[in-house]
Amino acid sequence: MSMRELVGGAFLSSFFQVALEKLSSNDFIDYFRRSKLDVNLLEKLLITLNSINHVLEEAEMKQYQSMYVKKWLDDLKHYAYEVDQLLDEIATDAPLKKLKAESQPSTSKVFDFFSSFTNPFESRIKELLEKLEFLAKQKDMLGLKHEAFASSEGGVSWKPLDRFPTTALVDESSIYGRDGDKEELIDFLLSDINSGNHVPIISIVGLGGMGKTTLAQLAYNDHRMQEHFELKAWVYVSETFDVVGLTKAIMSSFHSSTDAEEFNLLQYQLRQRLTGKKYLLVLDDVWNGSVECWERLLLPLCHGSTGSKIIVTTRNKEVASIMKSTKELNLEKLKESECWSMFVRHAFYGRNASEYPNLESIGKKIIGKCGGLPLAVKTLGNLLRRKFSQRDWVKILETDMWRLSEGESNINSVLRLSYHCLPSILKRCFSYCSIFPKGYSFGKGELVQLWAADGLLQCCGIDKSEQDFGNELFVDLVSISFFQQSTDGSTKFVMHDLVNDLAKSMVGEFCLAIQGDKEKDVTERTRHISCSQFQRKDANKMTQHIYKTKGLRSLLVYLNSDVFHQNISNAIQQDLFSKLKCLRMLSLNGCILPKLDDEVSNLKLLRYLDLSYTRIESLPDSICNLYNLQTLLLKNCPLTELPSDFYKLSNLHHLDLERTHIKMMPKDIGRLTHLQTLTKFVVVKEHGYDIKELTELNQLQGKLCISGLENVIIPADALEAKLKDKKHLEELHIIYSDNATREINNLIIEREMTVLEALEPNSNLNMLTIKHYRGTSFPNWLGGSHLFNLESLDLVVME
Template sequence: MAVEFVGGALLSAFLQVTFEKLSSAGIENYFQTRKLNDKLLKKLNITLLSINAVVDDAELKQLRNPNIRAWLDAVKDAVLDAEDFLDEIDIELSRCKLEAESQSSATTSKVWNFFNASSSSFDKEIESKMHEVLDNLEFLASKKDILGLKAVNSGFGVGSDSQIMLTKIPSTSLPVDSVIYGRDVDKEVIYDWLTSDAEDDNRQLSIVSIVGMGGMGKTTLAQHLYNDPKLEGKFDVKAWVCVSQEFDVFKVMRAILEGVTGSTDDCRDLNMVQERLMGKLTGKRFLLVLDDIWNEKHDQWEALQIPFNCGAHGSKVIVTTRSLKVASVTHSTRIHHLEELQEDHCWKLFSKHAFLDENPQINSDTKEIGKKILRKCQGLPLALKTIGSLLYTKPSLVEWESILASEIWELPEEESNIIPALMLSYHHLPSHLKRCFAYCALFPKNYVFEKEHLILLWMAENFLQCPRHSMGVEEVGELHFNDLFSRSFFQQSREYEMCLSCMIFSMIWQNMYPEIFASHSKMRNQIIY
């Protein structure tokens, strides 16, 4: 299943590359100078736009619907075919230019006339290929309504069934497990900050952001802090709000108000809820947890924060997020990064769910297989819990060996929430970052990237389009890399100080790309580096 998912997930990245090629001056000039039917170019662009409008919805729904998965694969193949003939045109134009430049100015026109005459067969071939690809894409585009695909907002499928598929159950302040594994130091550091009265800038409100990739245990850590008995009496008011992807200032503020009062509120506009919340927080020392924030818009955070400034000195806000940019937008006083669990803590967490015991009495064969499976999870608490719970239902050694031999991320959807948890981060990426990250999965599992080298490879693939003419390509690459790093798609490598490792996310796609791109010569060439 994971192989098919990857093929679909990359479609949005492929489409962006194709759009850029279609809009290039070279392609447009080719059709004009050769007097070809430029209406075909416009029809191709419109057809691709209609498909692109539903791609996010399709990429999410494919997990449950094999027909949509097959549709995505077919569209991907057609888009790659379009890329092929556009590349052929680029090559032809480059060859034409070189032929002309190699001649003296006196004979240039003769060479061009000869070349144009000899290239008529090439033009007919291109036009034929374009008709074929266009017919295929128009046929596929006509099926999107039958499949129930809908246009969604860019970046994430808001409002449709797509959102239901990947939206996790909202968190609450109560932890699922009474014990938190491997986070004692993290908990102590943040607890000291929560109870400290000495603020560097003497602000009434200070904010700590707990940052880490999906499934790293940010919410669990916040829950244990929120419910720590040692905090009893240190705050006048406490509230917990799960924010998640939809960041509506009015809804979030009303949820905070209801958390503070412990009752449902009937406010119907932002001003009313803002005044009520200010009334409840004024002069009081409060602790507020805003769990799972994705919003990176500064003005919306400023609007939400207005009532917080009425609290007493020592009021605290805990934010959990996957994005360093969110931590920056919220003006966090502290930023606390969560790293993967150490091996001994991994084993305890895994054993708790696989054997219902932290220190199980098991035979050496079972323990050896369990340790190997554990290493596949690479310190991700969500993976350890999910795989452990699955193995608890499979008591035989043969079944454990089968799990070990398979890709652990190819678990049936009803048995695993790992893929949705990580997919959520991927689908929230803008398209220009999707293709940069997807490219990283061409490398072997556990590959350690050197930032400068990776940026050069992105440059070679023409992934780095300059948003401003004043910026160099290397600067754009640096921005893209830092953006992916801030969103926890890269983790600092322990072994190599100056390198970063694309960790858990790459496990979804490890060793799959040769199969996906086996039929596409251009991508096969990309794999060989």
């Protein structure tokens, strides 16, 4: 699902849709009836949420003009979290308590189980309902009314912010660092390119504020364009895609007047205007549109003469793909020297910067925060020219960019516009990333799992897995440059500092990356926290701030350059697990953690637990009570075994055991049929038949390493592993023992050959490793054309 297929909406729209779906479901209604809870409460809650849902988008638009609306929206977000928390507790406790009751013979005990919930749940629902009804009444006082925002599909459509249309005029003397890009663009425009029946298109792609429009202006106004093209036109597209309106705008830009309103007639007139003419058309600020719509709109443009060209500027790489661009020009950040030249021009405005050494020093630090974005440099330069004093410049330097008011800086307007044009679900997924400190790198799989843990991927009407849905949302955020490939050569991604600031500005007190002494900023409403200070002398002070949160959902403890390891003592663990019972995500990656405390079982709502790179050698049995756990990461731990009741983690999707010391798999691991990630599977001598536990794990994807295959005595057991059915596996490692003294004879060699033949993988595999195999020939499936997607083959044999 691409962004153009989603309907934009307010931050809370997707939450409301999911909450309304749950509340009206038969499961919840039946649960209330059996629990002797007042079903009318559900109806009242549904009505109240619906009434508020209709004004969410208008409220989100007005929050920047009215502090009262912003406070109303923040209050609503807080109670939305509370509703979500309550629904999660009901959905979690109901099946657990029911299973416990069913194990008891007395039906009266089942009745006692349900009736025992009457007081806590009913009283909390009544309290939340009272708060929400109060907010619903306030919306009228704030002037929030249900206008024509609702889409035909029941979602919330996007009402764009007011923006100034772009023009083709530009002051070339104020442009820095784009000479190379300009010449590359002009070379394309002047070249003879054969694109068949399609006019050649060059798409200029980059984050808002990178200078896409400016570059197009530079080329458009170059004297060579006037000589080369008979007709030139500049059309500002923006968010709204209307083929009729856009066709009329193109006609007008080509100085061809028309009174026609019918699309076919407009296209005919445009074709007549362009036939036999060599033209240049700029479509500036393109955001969306379907392939079919663009094909229809571009059809008459193909009738220009050879040499005609189209320039498209867009923030979305997908737009370039939809329009079948002949060439993409991805704008890079400006160099520091170019930023400084631009900054001097705007901030010092004719003054000699060297005559102000203090301001010069501060200014160079300020442009370092701009990350090479021309618009950021220009905007701050203009701002600081009006505040030409050391005191004001220092203040700007020490202030987060997003805190600058809209009146002082339009860089926020540009970034916020990108944010506000996102669908509701993407807004929430992007805003969640405010938990990351600046410069934090993350992988796609990691972030998608975090989104899933927070319930962000439970989107109504989406007919695909949460993993696939999350992957597509991630790609959408990459395509608009909110996420950028890390420059360290890895597959990780980062957010630009300004984008990180944007995310933090959108969530306010609800999400906090604790750096320095910011633990004092933690409030009772804070839901997501990242920190790196558990081993400081005043760690107790910081944890006390964290513990005052009433419903903390995410806690990410990360390492920074100053602290290589965090010591998470048993005392800290016990505090964490007893006071933060609402946690859905807990990451202690890289911490000094020799043992996981038994009290971890208190975290009934936990979905994501990262213990990678810790010193844990075993897990407590109590971890098997974490019914909701979806992701358990144990990479690079000296872990030797998993609890015997591990199979009870029936909702587990991701289990990373890479580089652990696991000696055998827990019994009945094959019952965890939701597993998508299982990086390591060990076959032991006494239980070689355990390889059959892989039989039903057909959702496995990514990488799987099977070791100890010399312990498979019966080849039929290997066949029952059904690796051929695991169609989503991309990387398979088949490992035999490298012990040179292990018994070997013709019978064993023949058995290993038969076992390997039975381990035929799926044809989608692209990486295969076979290590320490003693057979005299390789299996038939390796020599034929079965593995047609194979890109890497590593064979290591025993001599």
